[in-house]
Amino acid sequence: MNKPGLMELAGVAKSFRSADGAPRLILDGVNFALAEGEIVALLGKSGSGKSTLLRIIAGLIPADAGTAQYRGQPIVGPATGVAMVFQSFALFPWLTVQQNVELGLEAQGIAPSEREKRADAMLELMGLAGFGGALPRELSGGMRQRVGIARALVTNPDVLLMDEAFSALDVLTGETLRNDILDLWDSNRILTKGILIVSHNIEEAVMMADRIIILSSDPGRIRSEISIDMPRPRSADSVEVRGLIDEVYGLMTMRQPQSTVPGETTAMHLGYRLPETDVSRIEGVLDLLAGAPFNGRADLPKLAEETELADDDLFHTYEALSLLGLAHVDKGDITLTPLGQRYADADQALRQELFGQQVLMHVPLAARIRHQLEREPSGTSPEGPFIELLEEFLKADEAKRVLEVAVEWGRYGEVYEYDFHTGRLKLPDQEEE
Numbered sequence: 001m002n003k004p005g006l007m008e009l010a011g012v013a014k015s016f017r018s019a020d021g022a023p024r025l026i027l028d029g030v031n032f033a034l035a036e037g038e039i040v041a042l043l044g045k046s047g048s049g050k051s052t053l054l055r056i057i058a059g060l061i062p063a064d065a066g067t068a069q070y071r072g073q074p075i076v077g078p079a080t081g082v083a084m085v086f087q088s089f090a091l092f093p094w095l096t097v098q099q100n101v102e103l104g105l106e107a108q109g110i111a112p113s114e115r116e117k118r119a120d121a122m123l124e125l126m127g128l129a130g131f132g133g134a135l136p137r138e139l140s141g142g143m144r145q146r147v148g149i150a151r152a153l154v155t156n157p158d159v160l161l162m163d164e165a166f167s168a169l170d171v172l173t174g175e176t177l178r179n180d181i182l183d184l185w186d187s188n189r190i191l192t193k194g195i196l197i198v199s200h201n202i203e204e205a206v207m208m209a210d211r212i213i214i215l216s217s218d219p220g221r222i223r224s225e226i227s228i229d230m231p232r233p234r235s236a237d238s239v240e241v242r243g244l245i246d247e248v249y250g251l252m253t254m255r256q257p258q259s260t261v262p263g264e265t266t267a268m269h270l271g272y273r274l275p276e277t278d279v280s281r282i283e284g285v286l287d288l289l290a291g292a293p294f295n296g297r298a299d300l301p302k303l304a305e306e307t308e309l310a311d312d313d314l315f316h317t318y319e320a321l322s323l324l325g326l327a328h329v330d331k332g333d334i335t336l337t338p339l340g341q342r343y344a345d346a347d348q349a350l351r352q353e354l355f356g357q358q359v360l361m362h363v364p365l366a367a368r369i370r371h372q373l374e375r376e377p378s379g380t381s382p383e384g385p386f387i388e389l390l391e392e393f394l395k396a397d398e399a400k401r402v403l404e405v406a407v408e409w410g411r412y413g414e415v416y417e418y419d420f421h422t423g424r425l426k427l428p429d430q431e432e433e
């Protein structure tokens with residue numbers, strides 16, 4: 001394929017300062033191209049840098065390193081020809097629908113009569129005919145986002161960028177709106193040459209895109225790419241779509257390849273970056289998986305539907321289950337291990353015992369804390385030294401979060417106790433005779 005390029009990013013990196021003032025690498029070595037005629041979906045967990053990448057492409061913020069080009073020219077600010085739709089709609093509340101839509105044209109110096117004509121046509125196209133005089137607050141969320149999209153499309157953008165444009169809407173409204181846009185695109189009723197959507201909704205990406213790109217976290221790098229060669233409109237229940245959703249789920253839950261550089265092993269061995277999920281959620285998902293209709297094995301998207309949790313929260317829970325040896329994830333399926341099955345059948349006391357055993361075995365930070373406590377004559381230790389240890393590899397706030405997870409898991413498994421007032425860890429009380 002040799003389609004002309006619209007957007008081209010090479011080696012893009014971006015850091016932000018975190019709360020403690022230290023720079024944190026958000027994006028690193030990102031190479032990406034958007035060609036004419038394609039819809040690309042960018043998927044990634046929350047915080048992976050999707051919006052940041054989109055803002056660089058939109059010319060709203062500069063990259064720290066690498067090059068970003070739009071039709072062969074460096075991107076140095078918002079380009080005419082590139083329009084963006086935001087999750088929050090970003091409408092001016094004191095302007096009418098018509099005025100909001102005309103805004104983009106005004107900025108381009110287009111005469112009032114022409115503006116009105118084009119805005120009218122766009123309102124009509126977006127199913128907003130008759131709403132021109134309304135104020136945004138008089139409209140439902142779905143209608144407001146129609147205005148957001150009309151405002152972007154009225155300038156006849158070459159490239160349309162959408163950042164979680166459907167996430168704030170209820171499922172049905174989001175689907176309708178997304179189908180309307182695909183319909184305009186597929187029937188060539190808009191002049192837009194390329195669309196980039198950012199999403200954390202896998203089904204949305206599979207339904208819309210010609211190509212899906214998955215961004216890893218910490219820092220964001222492009223981890224995998226899948227081409228979808230399937231005509232639209234696509235049926236959400238078709239075997240092909242379900243299969244692709246499974247495949248993408250599998251790719252997104254895959255543990256990130258860990259570095260094998262010798263000097264970096266300590267951080268890995270400490271089990272830093274524990275999945276941020278609590279025990280009740282881990283057990284909740286495990287119980288759901290063990291029960292009917294799953295009976296120990298589930299298709300991840302089905303499980304997601306059942307739990308009504310966001311994919312993002314679930315990924316952390318899947319990671320925890322697999323880290324603890326209770327389940328394993330493979331190509332969009334999650335299966336309880338024999339231990340996980342035993343866990344599901346166990347009473348409360350046995351559950352805690354099994355949990356503790358697995359934490360000691362698979363979370364080196366917890367094992368290290370336990371070991372340290374056993375060496376202290378008092379059987380106690382302040383948490384400070386463990387945070388400091390983590391801070392050798394992590395930023396202060398991340399180090400704290402990791403310790404919090406290790407503390408919660410360890411307490412539940414009775415590996416150690418924690419005093420929230422003093423911030424001290426201690427060995428569990430001995431059984432009293």
Ligand SMILES: Nc1ncnc2c1ncn2[C@@H]1O[C@H](COP(=O)(O)OP(=O)(O)O)[C@@H](O)[C@H]1O
Pocket residue numbers: 016017018026044045046047048049050051052053
């Ligand atoms: N202007 C900023 N200043 C500091 N940190 C930021 C800024 N914008 C984003 N971040 C941080 O960068 C990371 C990625 O953010 P974002 O691109 O919004 O992720 P996503 O859209 O994938 O959820 C987050 O940790 C966020 O807190």
Ligand SMILES: [Mg+2]
Pocket residue numbers: 050051052164
């Ligand atoms: Mg975002």
